[in-house]
Amino acid sequence: MEVHHLKTLRELRDRGSVTAVAQALHLSPSAVSQQLAALQRATPVPLTEQRGRVLTLTAAGLRVADAAEEVIAALARTEGAVAEFLAQRGETVTATAFHSAGLAWFPALIERAGAEPAGPEVQVRDEDVSTEEFPLLAADHDIVIAHRPLGSEPWPEARVSVTPLIEEPIDLAVSRTHRLASRPSVRLSELAGETWSAAHEGFPLEPLLVQAVSASAGEPIRIVHRVNEFNVAAAIIARTNTVGLLPRYTGLGSHFADHVVLLPIEDLHVGRHIDLLTRRDTIARHSVRTVIKWITTIARR
Template sequence: MELHQLQILRELGALGSVTAVAEALRVTPSAVSQQLAALQRGFRTPLTRKQGRTLVLTAAGEVLAASGAEAIDAMAAARNALDAFEHDAAGPVTLSGFHSVGQALFGALVRELAATPPAPTVHLTDEDVAQSDFPALTARYDLVLAHRMDHSAPWPSSGIRSLTLVREPLDVAVAASHPLASRRSLSPADVAGERWVTSRIGYSPDDVLRAIAAVANQPAQVQHRINDYGAVAAVVATGDAIGMLPRYTSRSVDDRDIVRLPLRGVNTLRAIDVLARPEHLRRRSVRQVIESLQRVMARLSS
């Protein structure tokens, strides 16, 4: 039983003939008859009968047509409710972000939205997962802030939409007292023999470190595996190891005792992307949050 079949049954009771129903719905009489026959196959009791040359409703057909009218009205109300939900600028939006982007963007995003009422009601969560696990988060959140290295596989295209906010370099971080601190830039050969503090496997700094080792043809000496950039900077400041910090999204890190240096000869760029299911992007409040994220990131990276 389909909703459009119930609509045809209702119109038959209201208009009195298959021809009139066809004209009203702008279909052929044959199409009307086929849909009525398909509807009848779902019921043992006859829904229509011949009255002369005209097809009319039986008593059972009238009962079903009346109930069908209620179903059609309920569906229309549901569509209107969905339309209102999709067009509501102040609707709720769930947003997840990995730790460093949350530290860099979440506060600024809340202030940005508050300055442009009516603002969506945003629910923020930090989700620090490996790069390959970001797409799955779109099942739980309207928007997902994710990072992806330039050399890695693209995000899945089926059922996921992605928008790049910025392409962010990762810089080498050394203690202010380190011999390399006076350099303007570094090469893989300069740093490959150093002791490193890097991320856990599957996260972006570790990917770059493996590329450095490959270019320099020298294995990396990984001393510490730490994902939090504040903790990385604290270790680097002691001179015990060198590390890597994202250029824009780790600006909250205390730089008094460290120096950041660009790395040449290896691609250190990572994309910071917004991932979402296509149906979430239909909502005005979700699109408004994305626009605010774009403005916040533009200021952060300028």
């Protein structure tokens, strides 16, 4: 049984004629008759009968119309609960991010949430996953801060709603004592023979290094260390002659700023998209949209 068919039956009980029901529901009399006929096909007993020129309810029809009241009331309560939930401001919103975004933005996000007593409570978690796994995190978290290389396949928008955040350049990272540290930028030809630290195989920055840098430099690069966490990579680079790729805005904690230099690579445009991923029903919630605005403001600042 369809709810709108039950509503039509209830209106016939209360208004007494198909014409009156049509006027009340802003339908044609034939449309009302079609709805009643559809309800009748789903019911094994007659619901209406013709008395002269007037269509009236049978005893079974009256019972069904009375029962429809409970269905319609339950639906109204459900719709009201959904509306209240979508507008709720003080609920908990969970956010997850890859390590460098969490380091850069989580403290400010938690501080922002704490300054709004009537706003959403924010709970955060870091996740270190491969590119294709980021959309899957939206099943367990309200907001997913995800990244993918420039030029890569876009996120599957049939599965998640995408809010673009920033486009972040990727630079060469060297120690303050490295031979290139005093340069404002470098060219790929100057990187021959360097020892590299790279992300794990299959993670977002790893293809940038293996494919883009190797192809542009004209020779395979020597990857000795595999480190996903940028603070660990920065610590290695700071004290050795190892070089690597680090994001310009989120990849270098303040405690390494005096020990590591970031250099743009002149003949290679390398970077990544950082986006917010949510399920489509999740982003309908007022509290989630509020936290998305906070993250967007923090990141672009």
